[in-house]
Amino acid sequence: MTGRLLAALLILAPSMALAAQPRTGTAAFGDWRADRPGVQRLIRPGDLPAPYATDSVATQPDVVARPKNRLPRVPAGFVAELVAQGLKIPRVLRTAPNGDIFLAESGAGQIRVLHSGGGDPAIFASGLNRPYGIAFYPPGPDPQFVYVAETNKVVRFPYSPGDQKAGGKAEIIVDGLPNGGPHWTRDIAFSADGKKLFISVGSASNAGERMGEKSQTAIADWEGRHGLGAAWGPEAGRAAVLTADPHGGGLRTFAAGIRNCSGLAIEPSSGALWCATNERDGLGDNLPPDYATSVREGGFYGWPWFYIGANPDPRHDGARAELKDRVTVPDVLIQPHSAPLGMTFYEGEAFPVDYRGDGFVALHGSWNRGKPTGYKVVRLLMKDGKPTGAYEDFMTGFVLSDKTLWGRPVGVTTGKDGALYVSEDANGTIWRVRKAN
Template sequence: MRKSSLAGVSIAAVILAAISITRSGAEQVLRGAEAFGDWQRDKPGTVRLITPQDLPRPGAMASSSNSSRVVQRPASAVPQVPAGFKIELFASGLSGPRIIRTAPNGDMFVAETGPGRIRILRSADGAAKSATNDVYATGLNRPFGLAFFPSGDNPQWLYVANTDSVVRFAYRNGDLKASGKPEAVARLPHGGNHFTRDIVFTPDDKRMLVSVGSAGNAGEGLGQPPQGVEAWSRDHALGAPWGIETDRAAVLAFDPDGKNQKLFATGIRNCVGLAIQPGSGTPWCSTNERDGRGDNLVPDYVTRVREGAFYGWPWYYIGANEDPAHAGARPDLKDRVTVPDVLLQAHSASLGLTFYTGSSFPPEYRGDAFAAEHGSWNRSKRTGYKVIRIRLKDGVPTGEYEDFVTGFVIGDNEVWGRPVGVTVARDGALLVSEDGNGTIWRVSRE
């Protein structure tokens, strides 16, 4: 009887049974092709695991142009969060809020990139709404990354990563207005695509790390750098000419005063979000991979960033997978590519990144990471437009990620929200910025 019943089970049914496993009796883990999905499969608590072995071959699907139309948020539209949490509108009426950072005193600093300004939101611990809303500084050039320096409870500076430079303002806890003009710290490569720059400091306060995305999509029209990763990195760091991609698609390292620029890691197409993992002190990147390779290529990713590591762009992706546009160009690099830790649905546009350091969420959340997915344009079936939780075990990524905040998509063509920044408030709530309708949302336990 058992043999005949198994014979009647379709291969598809067996596969579906294999991809849906349960840890607690309710949690679904999507694997392989099922994990690629689209916005209609998004739901708080859904977990995905994508591995390099799951990637389709290049050319398996045509590339699509499918930009979303951002509409006014319907009055009834509220983002969705897992059971046991609640989400509330913390602030509205902002102009394209992007990265959001929590100051040591609890103030929320928000980069409004388009208008070129930094805004401060202040509220009491546990408050569902911002009580004050002040403009800290104006006249900046597409500001994005924000960092307080030195570490600890009494920083002396607020660093701002403009698209073309790093500047800093003298800062004291509680400042609502910049006390003077910004001081220029470092010049950054700029122009072309990928204008965002994020910034963090190593835990010992000795190094400033800045992410700089590529100027193009996949190295179009590049000259050939010197043979070998070591020579390329050495000469690249010294400013050897390599067209518009010199010192780009990389994480750069500086002294806190902007001196001694070096390459920290290379081959990262667009590390939009930078974060330092508490405890280990390891830098992490939330990364946008290349477009034009089909719906499910190339996966975006969130990963630890090792000094001296090369992540493949533009010749390879997700390990030794060669980009067809550069076939045969750099065989010497094939075995040098570092595979990212957590692969995401392709074209999700993974942006801001933070680690959960609060104590108000359940204990299993502590130390995990959250990333904001701005949403796809280069996919026939829309994906992204959510906040995901990156799962770690003993500080090490498992490769799994979980839909945590969803509900920003109205239909196949319309969205009302595009998440950008994530930060942990002093009271342990998670704050999420979205630049579609200019709002910030607060996630807390019920």
Template sequence: MTRIAGLAGVALFLATGAFAQQADQPLLTGKKAFGDWKADRPGVRRLIKPDDLQQPSLADTPSNSAGLADRPADAKPAVPAGFSVELIASGIDNPRVVRVAPNGDLFVADSEANRVRVYRLAEGSAKPAEKAVFAKGLTQPYGIAFYPPGDKPQWVYVANSNSVVRFPYRDGDMQASGRAEMIVSDIPSSHHWTRDIAFSPDGKTLYLSVGSGSNTAEDMGARPKGGVEEWARSEPLGATWGAEEGRADVLAFDPDGKNRRMVATGLRNCSGMTVQPATGALWCVVNERDELGDDVPFEYATAVKDGAFYGWPWYYIGDNEDPRHEGARPDLAGKVTVPDVLMQAHSAPLNIAFYEGGNFPADYKGDAFVTLHGSWNRGARTGYKVVRLKFKDGKPTGEYEDFATGFVISDDEVWGRPVGVAVAKDGALILTEDGNGTIWRVTYGDGRS
């Protein structure tokens, strides 16, 4: 992929940095909340509701894939006033998910290099004191989880595109001390390949997200023998068949990979998963389908309810029927769970982390950060930023706010595509982006908790 750096990128960075110093913005609602990268800046607030959905369009939709440019000299994400950003590492092949070990080490899935990297930062600094490759020879690794949950995990679980494996681990290990042990095999890996994993707070359940194999189940194949109604009587609500069987779902297993079961269906691509500390609820961020128009349908973050159906491929954001499946599943009307937080269409949310650290101002505690990778299927570019989801008493308000922006250079080019987000042991926010392969540390004030 060609990378081009220029003076325009430097100018944009300087302008975006100035935006970070502006005061809070008014809450944007309805169509006013549908913006593009030119209006993004830290503090911009949006509230999107199901009633804000536009009519879908099957007309030709734009392809607006980002041209990837070199990161302009000294460019960094723009963040709110009072915060600072430091570069941890650059030049990584494909840094995706980042997770924090109990001792504070940063485990980073370097997906296209088929390895997991580890960074140990100097105290109160973004400078790595040590770094290593924890494991290699993997298959597009993405999700990472420590087991059992708590201060003394014995295993590091890694979700490949086609399996879940685990490595023996002791506190402070920077290289796996043993071979990978297969936990879950035979996961379908075509199309959406990002597999995230998380453990329930009690450590009894391993959650695994498996994205769809297509945009809207184009290749699901013939209807089940005996008809859909007969088939559906013995299957989870909203389950798919054929090439999409066991996909667009969140699955659950015992920690040893046994006792497979379905948690929720109709989640087109839950590419990021985490457990909310305040409630113990499992949360997903979901990439919705393409080719229905610039603002249809909304992306979302949601608590994953056991047994729930979230719509894909027949419906979206409640009982809004996908016109490409008109009349196909009337039995599912009225049974679609509406997600908790709606985000602008084609933003491509990839990961989520709840903030419970001690470094940021007190009103950040309990909120969540979501990385928006940016998507191709929109006339004007959107996404390419990190947003903050607002919570009150453990419940989402539906509002989200731009937190880190400045990754876009122009209508044609970007230098950064945010992917991973995690809260460090010292309360700093850790971000990865796979455009230029960088990892960042965001702190408030002098960076000390």
């Protein structure tokens, strides 16, 4: 191939060129200065540094107002448009079957609705305790309820498609969820057949520092009742995905050892449950990776004793060594300390065909790193419904310098128009990313 022809192909198909050359090894790590739409990364378990290869640093850029005319950066051929602002900690976004977009305005304790026809977001329900997850039941075109996960319970509201206000008072479905501590978000999703309600509950600590140890007999008894790797003490019922029937009955652990699954999604072709997960801090700039992964029933993902497979957390001094070979390795490893939150799978038709079925994950951004990372939306590259392990920068430009930023992405959803909608809670805005006309 001649150099002239290769140059022409790179101009006509930059995403193809990037797809062939994801950053791997140490090059897959880095900070915000390397971010731009189209850059791909592939982090493998063998790429991880040793614990404490760098100091653990607590630092985070200051939030400033969005500079005048500043827009997020998106791939060529796309445009980003501001659709709502002035919101108080906007977080999860979910699209109702009729096209209305529901928003958990967590800081205001309410659920809002962005009507598919436009206009200011309406208040669907208020007086909630840090609402986060939203789901529609039953699955399909005509849901009768909107489920909302508060930090200590799951409730549901009567709903008819098009409602801008709840059709009745909240009914408690699951009460008494573990709460308190640093991880207050509770996401929810229904299985494709509507028979299972999934509830994510993050840990009450960074690395299980207050759990203590049990005797082997006590461990065996506990795990017999709560599942392999289920945490105890102040972490009981946490660092896990729980499941119940749609009416809240039969609550139990679905999968354990997942430090903070802040985003749940159902992969449409397989029906598999996926988690976007915040891993632990304190082991250095590039350890351990955050991740997005399919979650199997009965699976154990390592927290707090192991990370990314059989890697022991040195702070637990060899505890639970018998679990070493039973840890499930996540599907997609993400730059450590990126703080993945919301996720979705693209089922629209407005984006190019190669986006169909790919995942999108909002990265809220780091605090435990020398140079900032995260603060962007990335695309999980899938093939035939299976993850390739690589991800690609899709929406960047929220960081202004090592010391300042104006946006922290949280929620992602596909609108009925095929655009991607993104919430960010630093300046309280919602954005639409669509194909340029």
